[in-house]
Amino acid sequence: MNDRLPYIDALKAVGAQLIVLHHLAFYGPMSDWTHRLLPELVEWFSQDARMAVQMFLVVAGFLAARSLAPQGTLQAPSALPLLWQRYARVALPYLASLxxxxxxxxxxxFWMTHDSLPDRPDLWQFVTHALLVHTLLDVDSLSAGVWYVAIDFQLYAVLLGLLWLVRRLGPAGPERASGQVRLVVLLVVALSLFHFNRDADWDSWAIYFFGAYGMGVLAWWISDPADAGPGRRLGWLMVGLCLLALALEWRTRIALALLVAVSLVWSRRSGWLHTWPRSAVLAYLSRISYSVFLLNFPVALVVNAWFSRHAPQDPVMQSLGVLLAWLACNLLGAAFHHAVEARLGRLGRLGRRRPAAA
Structure with missing residues (x-):
């Protein structure tokens, strides 16, 4: 369970770079100059590249199912320690990045005045971010993209709660419990796709995104080579459900999530989930992707501000600033990964080692 998955590494690496480029195109004055040179490219990064979030949602669900319930039932004896470990692993680097x-x-x-600069924070704003409830309380974000950290934690908590409830209240026997878990997750996916995901007022809550996340969860169970018959039926149910939801209201983000989920099923059943693509670069970019995601906006702000004050105001020079910001986001993200994320992440793994040792 600890081996790396090259295909998922590739998805995470590409997705993180698309999010960085989206933020560079959407925020700051430099992209306005680049728009004069490459208007269609900048518009695509500004509007469409953000759909890479759907890849992260599906992959997160896939990996959560792999970790929590590889056979369809919760393996750990208690849910709360798992939730704390998840918080420690995700939130500690996130707080440092804030x-x-x-x-x-x-x-x-100090260098520029621009509407992309967040307001000066107060204590309440930081506390809500620390508790990962700032999206629920409609508190202004301290940095672009940090809403996803809160949503990811919500989604993990919802899945963990569903697994725990089915084990506590569901039927005896692992096979019957596993079947009921899959049915419950499929029903929550349906609720999300047919109702909550169609209403943007819910986009601060996990249920809005559970359609994509739940597809990833189901993809892990569907792709089990040892579960060919039931897995195939569940797969057709998931695909049919998603196609029906898209027929009711087309959403490109949901279509993308479905494609990613199907590709994960195919990759695992075919065996190349563990073997392709073999790339040390993609594996490293995947490893540092969380740190790059956390730091890219503040780093890009500083580069934008410096170029706004000191560089010539022309499209070529400002576009070079965009490229420099992209490079800086990756280099400083890598430094943050090694100096901060990797060290703080160990705190989230201590609880998992102690019971095994005992």
């Missing part, structure tokens, strides 16, 4: 973001914002504020 401190960096606040410093970077003040540095950028």
């Amino acid at each position: 401190l960096v973001a606040m410093v970077c914002t003040e540095v950028a504020r």
Whole structure:
């Protein structure tokens, strides 16, 4: 269960770079100059590249099912320690990145005035971010993209809660319990796709995104080579459900999530989930993707501010600034991964080692 999955590494690596480029195109004054040179490309990154989030949602569900319930039932004896471990692993680097973001914002504020600069934070704003409830309370974000961290934690908690409830209240026997878990997840996916995901007022809540996340969860169970018959039937149910939801209301993001889920099923059943593509570059970019995601906006703000104040105001020079910001996001994200994320992440794994040792 600890071996790397090259295909997922590739999805995470590409997805993280698309999110960085989306933020560079959407925020800051440099992209306005680049738009004069490459209007269609900048517009695509500004509007469409953000759909890479759907890849992350599906992959997150796939990996959560792999970790929590590889056979369809919750393996751990208790759910709360798992939830704490998830919080420690995700939120500790995230909180460190928020401190960096606040410093970077003040540095950028010294050089430029722009509507992409967040307002100065107060204590309540930071506390809500620390508790990962800022999206639920409609508190302004301290950095672009941090809403996803809160949603990811919500989704993990919802899945963990469903697994725990079925084990507590469901039928005896692993096979019957596993079947009921799959049915419950499929029903929650349906609720999301047919109702909640069609109403943007719910986009601060996990249920809005559970359609994509749940497809990833189901994809893990469907792709089990040892479960060919039931897995195939569940797969057709998932695909049919998603196609019906798209016929009711077309959403490109849901179509993309379905394609990613189907590709994960195919990759695992075919065996190349573990073997393709073999790339040290993609594997490394995947490893640092969370840190790059956390730091890209504040780093890009500082580069935008410096170029706004000191560089010539022409499309070529400002476009070079965009490329420099992209490079800086990756280099500083890698440094943050090794210096902060990797070290803080160990705290989230301590709880998993102790019971095994005992």
